Amino acid sequence: MTPPSSETDRGILALRMAAVAAVLLGAGVVVGMAVQPDETTAPSGDAILDRTAEQYGEADSFVGTVTVDVTFENETDRVERSARAQVQYLTPDGYRVDGLAPDRIANTTVATNGSVVWFDRPTTPPVVRSPNASQSERLEQVNVTAVVEKLDANVSVTNQGTATVDGEETYALDVEYTGPTELPDDERYANVSDRLDDIEETNLTVWVDTDDDRLRKVEAVVTGSEGTVTTTMRFESFQFDVAIDESTFRPPSDRQVVSGAFDRTNYETLAEADQAVDFPVTEPAVPAGFELESAAVGTQGDRATVTGVYANETAEFVAIQSEQNPLARIDTDGESLSVGDETVTVVERGDMTVLFWEADGRTYGVAGSLGQDQLAEIAQPMAVAD
Numbered sequence: 001m002t003p004p005s006s007e008t009d010r011g012i013l014a015l016r017m018a019a020v021a022a023v024l025l026g027a028g029v030v031v032g033m034a035v036q037p038d039e040t041t042a043p044s045g046d047a048i049l050d051r052t053a054e055q056y057g058e059a060d061s062f063v064g065t066v067t068v069d070v071t072f073e074n075e076t077d078r079v080e081r082s083a084r085a086q087v088q089y090l091t092p093d094g095y096r097v098d099g100l101a102p103d104r105i106a107n108t109t110v111a112t113n114g115s116v117v118w119f120d121r122p123t124t125p126p127v128v129r130s131p132n133a134s135q136s137e138r139l140e141q142v143n144v145t146a147v148v149e150k151l152d153a154n155v156s157v158t159n160q161g162t163a164t165v166d167g168e169e170t171y172a173l174d175v176e177y178t179g180p181t182e183l184p185d186d187e188r189y190a191n192v193s194d195r196l197d198d199i200e201e202t203n204l205t206v207w208v209d210t211d212d213d214r215l216r217k218v219e220a221v222v223t224g225s226e227g228t229v230t231t232t233m234r235f236e237s238f239q240f241d242v243a244i245d246e247s248t249f250r251p252p253s254d255r256q257v258v259s260g261a262f263d264r265t266n267y268e269t270l271a272e273a274d275q276a277v278d279f280p281v282t283e284p285a286v287p288a289g290f291e292l293e294s295a296a297v298g299t300q301g302d303r304a305t306v307t308g309v310y311a312n313e314t315a316e317f318v319a320i321q322s323e324q325n326p327l328a329r330i331d332t333d334g335e336s337l338s339v340g341d342e343t344v345t346v347v348e349r350g351d352m353t354v355l356f357w358e359a360d361g362r363t364y365g366v367a368g369s370l371g372q373d374q375l376a377e378i379a380q381p382m383a384v385a386d
Contacts, residue, residue, distance in 0.1 A: 045157030045173045049206070051213040055240070056148040061090045064238030065100070066144070074227030087144055094249035113249040120252065128251045144235070148215065163207065165216040166234065170207040199224045214238055267295045270308050277304040277323075279362060284319045284378045286310055287370075300324065317368030317378060320356075324363065339376045340383030346372055355379055 056062070063086070070081045084101040088094070093114025099105030109120040120126040156176045163172045200223045207217040218233045247253075267273045273295040274281035286292075289312040298305045305322035335346040337355070342364075344357040355375050356365035366379045 042159055042161075043171075045159040045171075045175075048159060048171050048173060048208050048213065049155070049157050049175075052208050052215060053148050055213050056145045056215075059089070059091075059145075059240045061088075061242055061244050062144070062238055062240045063088050063242055063244065064144070065236040067234045067236065069230075069232045069234075071230045072227055073230075077227070088244055088248060089145060090244045090246065090249060094244070094246065096249055111249050113246070116251070118251040126251050144215075157206075162210060165207045166236070168216060169210045170216050171210055173206045173208060175204045175206055214240075264296055264298045267297065270295045270306075273297050273306050273308075277306060279304075279321075279323060281306050281321055282382045282384075284308070284310075284366060284382055285380050287312075287374065287378065289313075290317075315369060317366060317370055317375065319378070319382065320363070320365040320367075321382065322363045323361070337372070337376060340380050342383040344376075344379065344383065357383065359383075 065084065065086050067084045068082065072079045082102065083099070083105060085105070086098045086100060088096040088098075093112065096109065096111035099108040107122045109118075111118055116128050118126050118128040158174045158176075160172045160174055162169055164170070201221075202223075203221040205219050206215070208214070209216050215235045215238075217235070220231045222229045222231075265276065267276065270281060270283055270292060276297045290310045291312070293309045293311050293316075294307075295309075296307045298307070303323040305320065305324060308319045310317055310319070337344050337346050339355065339357075342357045342359055344355045347354045347356075351369050352367060353369070353372050353375055354365060354367040355372070356363065358364070364379070364382050366375050366382070368375060370378075
């Protein structure tokens with residue numbers, strides 16, 4: 001993931017994490033709309049979502065397109081992000097996501113048949129591995145059926161009348177979560193509780209087709225001390241019980257694939273991460289005011305990658321030391337620069353700069369928005385030969 005390059009981007013990340021926790025993990029959700037239905041003839045909100053959950057849950061397969069738009073706004077800034085993907089589902093465990101837009105995810109595939117997960121990018125061979133528990137959970141979170149089930153569980157729903165979405169008549173539903181608000185006992189949520197304290201208001205609205213009870217749109221508006229994040233998901237051109245071959249969810253058979261299990265463990269210090277791998281890990285030259293936010297060891301087969309994330313109040317940088325080449329997909333046609341005892345490659349990606357090099361059969365790199373000169377100073381200790 002690209003490190004945030006400004007205070008605004010850090011605010012977006014903070015509120016997006018809080019939004020996920022609030023909507024999917026249980027913060028209170030309250031919305032008000034002006035148009036009220038005739039309660040003597042209109043179905044209740046709970047009944048509508050029950051029918052929606054039943055349709056998605058009983059479908060043997062579906063194909064559709066999901067568009068996600070995220071807007072962050074406060075008094076001084078407005079930032080918009082958008083993504084679009086095709087999703088395919090085949091009971092019981094086949095799920096596939098093909099990125100369509102923006103360009104950086106176009107032609108990227110993530111899929112599972114229940115026993116393996118595989119990732120395919122245009123510039124690298126497909127990677128196949130058995131999912132661990134954490135990866136299985138994350139795949140479930142992008143499963144449209146799971147989203148529908150979550151909306152239909154532990155919620156109070158009010159049907160606020162009809163509204164037109166993308167030319168189709170829908171019921172507009174206000175959703176209030178009524179389940180437990182405790183976060184899972186998981187290191188991935190270690191910093192989310194503090195972010196939840198920053199939330200001032202969370203509104204969730206769901207639009208369901210009046211003819212066939214399919215989802216048309218879900219919108220969450222989260223307002224916090226740093227601004228407001230609006231996340232809108234649109235579900236387009238969904239077809240249910242269509243014929244999909246099982247091979248759709250298996251890795252490509254006509255191309256070389258890379259296999260291996262991948263696991264990730266977080267540590268509080270880089271020294272602890274150093275003890276978990278079989279090669280020496282060097283602390284970068286951390287600028288004044290920056291602190292280590294996380295040190296993670298990822299392993300694939302018998303090869304490990306150590307990633308340190310450092311941040312101050314406005315910026316972040318990452319330092320990578322690896323027995324494999326996690327930066328292989330970066331275009332190496334960059335500028336050369338002498339750092340320590342090494343000649344490193346410098347690549348610019350928008351406002352982010354990446355410095356990377358290979359030595360002793362390992363790959364090293366630093367990345368962030370601090371500029372080439374400061375990143376070179378940070379990398380200096382890592383680039384000194386033993």
